[in-house]
Amino acid sequence: MSQTITIDPVTRLEGHGKITIQLNGQGEVEDAHFHVTQVRGFERFSQGRPFYEMPSLMARICGICPVSHLIASAKACEAIMSVRIPHTASQLRRMLNLAQMVQSHALSFFHLSSPDLLLGMESDPKLRHIFGVAAARPELGRAGIGLRRFGQHIIELLGNKRIHPGWVVAGGVTEPLALAKRDEILAMLPEAYANVGLALAAYKQIADTFGQEISVFANFPTNYLGLINEDESIEFTDGLLRLIDAKGATIEDGINANRFTEVIGEAVENYSYTKFVYYKPLGYPEGSYRVGPLARLNIVKSMGTPKADVELAEFKQLAAGPVESSFFYHHARLIEALYGIELIERILTDPLILDKQVRATAGVNRLDGAGQIEAPRGTLSHHYKVDEDGKITWANLVVATGHNNNAMNRGVLQAARSYVRDGKFTEGALNRVEAVIRTFDPCLSCSTHAYGQMPLVMTIVNADGVVTDQVIR
Amino acid sequence: MKPARCLILACGNTLRGDDGIGPFLAEWAEERFASQPEVQVICRQQWSPELAEDIARAQFVLFIDCSIDTAPGSVALTPVIAAASAAGLATHHLGAAELIALSRDLYHCWPPESLLLTVGAGAIELGEFFSDAVRGALPQARRLIEESVLDYLSSYMNPPR
Numbered sequence: 001m002s003q004t005i006t007i008d009p010v011t012r013l014e015g016h017g018k019i020t021i022q023l024n025g026q027g028e029v030e031d032a033h034f035h036v037t038q039v040r041g042f043e044r045f046s047q048g049r050p051f052y053e054m055p056s057l058m059a060r061i062c063g064i065c066p067v068s069h070l071i072a073s074a075k076a077c078e079a080i081m082s083v084r085i086p087h088t089a090s091q092l093r094r095m096l097n098l099a100q101m102v103q104s105h106a107l108s109f110f111h112l113s114s115p116d117l118l119l120g121m122e123s124d125p126k127l128r129h130i131f132g133v134a135a136a137r138p139e140l141g142r143a144g145i146g147l148r149r150f151g152q153h154i155i156e157l158l159g160n161k162r163i164h165p166g167w168v169v170a171g172g173v174t175e176p177l178a179l180a181k182r183d184e185i186l187a188m189l190p191e192a193y194a195n196v197g198l199a200l201a202a203y204k205q206i207a208d209t210f211g212q213e214i215s216v217f218a219n220f221p222t223n224y225l226g227l228i229n230e231d232e233s234i235e236f237t238d239g240l241l242r243l244i245d246a247k248g249a250t251i252e253d254g255i256n257a258n259r260f261t262e263v264i265g266e267a268v269e270n271y272s273y274t275k276f277v278y279y280k281p282l283g284y285p286e287g288s289y290r291v292g293p294l295a296r297l298n299i300v301k302s303m304g305t306p307k308a309d310v311e312l313a314e315f316k317q318l319a320a321g322p323v324e325s326s327f328f329y330h331h332a333r334l335i336e337a338l339y340g341i342e343l344i345e346r347i348l349t350d351p352l353i354l355d356k357q358v359r360a361t362a363g364v365n366r367l368d369g370a371g372q373i374e375a376p377r378g379t380l381s382h383h384y385k386v387d388e389d390g391k392i393t394w395a396n397l398v399v400a401t402g403h404n405n406n407a408m409n410r411g412v413l414q415a416a417r418s419y420v421r422d423g424k425f426t427e428g429a430l431n432r433v434e435a436v437i438r439t440f441d442p443c444l445s446c447s448t449h450a451y452g453q454m455p456l457v458m459t460i461v462n463a464d465g466v467v468t469d470q471v472i473r
Numbered sequence: 474m475k476p477a478r479c480l481i482l483a484c485g486n487t488l489r490g491d492d493g494i495g496p497f498l499a500e501w502a503e504e505r506f507a508s509q510p511e512v513q514v515i516c517r518q519q520w521s522p523e524l525a526e527d528i529a530r531a532q533f534v535l536f537i538d539c540s541i542d543t544a545p546g547s548v549a550l551t552p553v554i555a556a557a558s559a560a561g562l563a564t565h566h567l568g569a570a571e572l573i574a575l576s577r578d579l580y581h582c583w584p585p586e587s588l589l590l591t592v593g594a595g596a597i598e599l600g601e602f603f604s605d606a607v608r609g610a611l612p613q614a615r616r617l618i619e620e621s622v623l624d625y626l627s628s629y630m631n632p633p634r
């Protein structure tokens with residue numbers, strides 16, 4: 001008699017999704033899926049809008065990473081305008097993107113995952129949340145809040161709003177950086193360094209106690225995709241894409257935004273509104289890969305900043321080739337946060353950072369344009385087509401969660417097979433299956449929020465529709 | 474004299490009808506108390522954990538929010554008592570009592586006095602308009618904000634002997 005276990009919603013994620021686990025008659029896990037149950041129509045309703053409206057329109061997709069969409073969209077618009085933005089504008093955008101990465105990584109590590117990591121996967125679910133962390137490890141709770149505020153405050157200083165700033169526009173940014181704001185950001189750096197240092201130390205202290213989770217949290221060979229600089233250091237805002245295989249060998253290098261759709265395809269599965277992105281020459285699903293912090297650190301040879309390079313060297317010791325377990329997304333995320341703070345400091349000492357030339361202007365010079373960047377969760381691409389008047393006729397967005405979709409589904413299945421036995425599961429098992437998804441920190445659509453409390457129910461229903469087991473929290 | 478650190482903390486979505494009452498009243502309060510540096514106004518679409526630090530620094534906090542649990546247009550002013558979230562699922566949005574609890578747990582410091590002003594919502598559909606009930610409640614809501622803040626400032630300037 002077959003059964004299906006449903007986890008709905010999956011908690012502590014950006015957006016709403018559910019997990020189903022199908023059991024066979026012997027109570028063994030036969031299959032498992034991660035369903036993204038929201039639908040988002042941005043590509044459709046942007047049609048007919050003037051292209052220069054796209055950055056601020058697209059930023060509304062998300063409340064956590066609006067900056068990523070702003071910048072990717074602006075880059076696509078600049079391709080349509082055929083302009084190169086001023087150096088200072090490029091540096092200011094880079095800083096904005098890094099600030100967002102730091103705040104988003106802090107949210108993922110401290111707010112969403114630290115209850116599992118610091119209190120334990122089996123800890124009382126009534127206490128396994130940010131209040132539990134605050135009570136058990138207040139110094140880490142303060143560090144998390146401090147690091148998130150650091151990123152958010154930089155976004156607010158630069159963009160005049162902490163969410164959906166309108167400062168990034170096609171052609172650059174709307175206003176230069178003021179001296180007082182630069183000095184304010186510089187003054188925030190020591191505390192940011194201290195906070196990320198505290199988080200890294202705490203992570204390293206507990207990581208070894210998660211050996212079982214490390215072995216089954218999406219721990220399998222895959223390809224990896226991410227932006228990289230010419231010197232093979234990490235890149236978030238410019239650079240070109242590199243795809244490597246499970247052994248670390250380069251499959252394809254130098255993929256620019258214009259070639260993205262030539263080599264990257266999107267498959268559809270009937271159980272999710274999120275598409276499954278893959279590398280076309282290898283086909284689907286063989287051409288699937290992972291993106292985001294783990295992928296980026298597997299791809300690069302250096303971070304390009306001294307403190308993060310020390311951490312990267314230690315990270316690379318985890319495996320002879322690419323680090324495979326998605327559990328290590330947590331570790332990679334903290335190293336990237338450290339890198340972000342270091343690079344922000346470097347950008348602020350650029351002698352041209354206060355320059356007033358921060359915007360290029362032009363009309364429609366091409367009818368097709370694409371932009372790509374690294375969002376906190378992974379590679380993000382915006383691709384637009386316009387008519388002669390500059391009105392959008394077609395748009396396509398490929399987001400990090402789509403790139404990771406295949407790996408997330410395989411990861412859920414791997415964890416379910418380890419933790420669901422004979423058709424039975426514990427609350428801790430339920431939490432671990434959810435925690436696999438949390439390692440990827442997917443953003444399902446922060447623009448869609450449910451009202452009120454979301455009780456989590458995991459139920460086993462047999463083929464006759466009879467509930468045979470249930471956990472509620 | 475040290476700043477009194479009176480914090481007015483509002484939340485709401487200006488695109489969801491009466492849910493925008495928090496931001497609307499926050500804007501009014503910012504103008505009303507513009508000449509008083511002791512009063513700080515923060516308005517967010519949602520109250521998130523980061524606000525715990527601002528709360529920990531304040532001596533008096535007035536939370537302002539819309540309520541869908543009370544009658545449309547009804548205005549209530551109630552004391553806030555620290556309480557941790559029972560479910561703990563909402564990391565994107567916390568209530569007033571939860572924020573006070575988080576300030577206490579993280580910073581071991583919380584305002585001696587906190588009040589929550591709510592205005593009962595009549596309609597929270599998409600739109601930038603208030604319902605008649607909420608429009609009618611505006612004078613009372615403004616008066617209560619004014620009285621609460623001035624009461625606090627008065628007690629701060631003239632502490633009981």
